[in-house]
Amino acid sequence: MPAGSHRFQVGALWCTVLSDGYVANPASWYFPNAGGAELAEALAGRGPDSETVLSPYTCLLVETGSEVVLADAGMGNGSSTSGAILARLEVAGIRPRDVTTVVLTHAHPDHIGGAVDWRNPRAPLPMFPNARYVMAEAEWDFWTSAWVDLRGLRVSDDVKRAMPLTARRCLDALRHQVELIGRETEIVPGMRAIPAPGHTPGHLALLLSSEGRRLLNLGDAAVHPLHLEHPEWENGFDLDPHRAVATRRSLLERAAAEHMHVMAFHFPFPSVGCVAARSLASGGWDWTPGW
Ligand SMILES: [Zn+2]
Numbered sequence: 001m002p003a004g005s006h007r008f009q010v011g012a013l014w015c016t017v018l019s020d021g022y023v024a025n026p027a028s029w030y031f032p033n034a035g036g037a038e039l040a041e042a043l044a045g046r047g048p049d050s051e052t053v054l055s056p057y058t059c060l061l062v063e064t065g066s067e068v069v070l071a072d073a074g075m076g077n078g079s080s081t082s083g084a085i086l087a088r089l090e091v092a093g094i095r096p097r098d099v100t101t102v103v104l105t106h107a108h109p110d111h112i113g114g115a116v117d118w119r120n121p122r123a124p125l126p127m128f129p130n131a132r133y134v135m136a137e138a139e140w141d142f143w144t145s146a147w148v149d150l151r152g153l154r155v156s157d158d159v160k161r162a163m164p165l166t167a168r169r170c171l172d173a174l175r176h177q178v179e180l181i182g183r184e185t186e187i188v189p190g191m192r193a194i195p196a197p198g199h200t201p202g203h204l205a206l207l208l209s210s211e212g213r214r215l216l217n218l219g220d221a222a223v224h225p226l227h228l229e230h231p232e233w234e235n236g237f238d239l240d241p242h243r244a245v246a247t248r249r250s251l252l253e254r255a256a257a258e259h260m261h262v263m264a265f266h267f268p269f270p271s272v273g274c275v276a277a278r279s280l281a282s283g284g285w286d287w288t289p290g291w
Pocket residue numbers: 108110111220265266
């Protein structure tokens with residue numbers, strides 16, 4: 001397990017990044033259009049080897065004084081290297097019933113699995129019994145449609161088969177507490193959800209703003225710092241890679257121009273940092289971790 005929690009303030013908003021765990025993925029899934037030699041060189045020293053990416057799951061807890069918001073819930077107990085979110089919340093002083101809002105950037109299993117209590121697998125329940133679960137209507141419609149077309153993904157067939165099954169079981173368990181949004185929406189004072197499609201049809205970014213400080217949570221608009229240095233490098237989990245790259249560029253341009261801090265769910269813990277435009281002709285952004 002990586003180090004588990006890190007607390008900081010965005011103005012009057014108390015924020016804590018909480019690690020749910022991590023997954024080891026083939027590098028080719030995260031960088032399907034990167035050149036082999038260039039990718040191996042770029043990954044050298046960043047993971048166990050140049051063919052594997054250790055990808056953390058980092059959720060964001062936001063306490064406003066009246067609201068307790070959890071942005072993404074992690075994978076939960078769906079793998080042997082995840083499921084720490086409840087313990088991390090408890091150490092942060094938060095019980096499941098205290099959470100008032102869960103925001104799901106999208107319905108991939110590593111973001112939604114922890115939102116559901118699987119102790120009775122035949123009758124899964126919302127993990128946070130008093131929370132409303134906010135997500136994009138386009139995301140709900142995509143995963144609950146009769147035919148979920150994942151042919152555009154460049155990951156294994158096993159992963160493509162498992163994703164819709166998990167999404168449907170989770171969304172079904174959450175159906176009585178879900179709140180669907182169709183456009184940019186203020187979720188609680190100081191926190192807005194911004195449509196950021198491409199990774200999935202209803203993927204959301206989150207913008208926190210208080211007392212002149214801002215944090216832009218990219219969700220999965222970038223899943224590795226190399227996606228900042230090489231914004232043209234696609235992610236095999238992006239359903240619409242061209243749209244995903246355009247979304248990534250526009251979010252990062254905004255973050256750099258407006259001097260926002262940035263968070264990304266899969267970046268090395270604590271998954272927060274700053275971006276700065278590179279002066280190179282190739283473009284891209286440098287990532288400086290930390291708050
Ligand atoms: Zn993810």
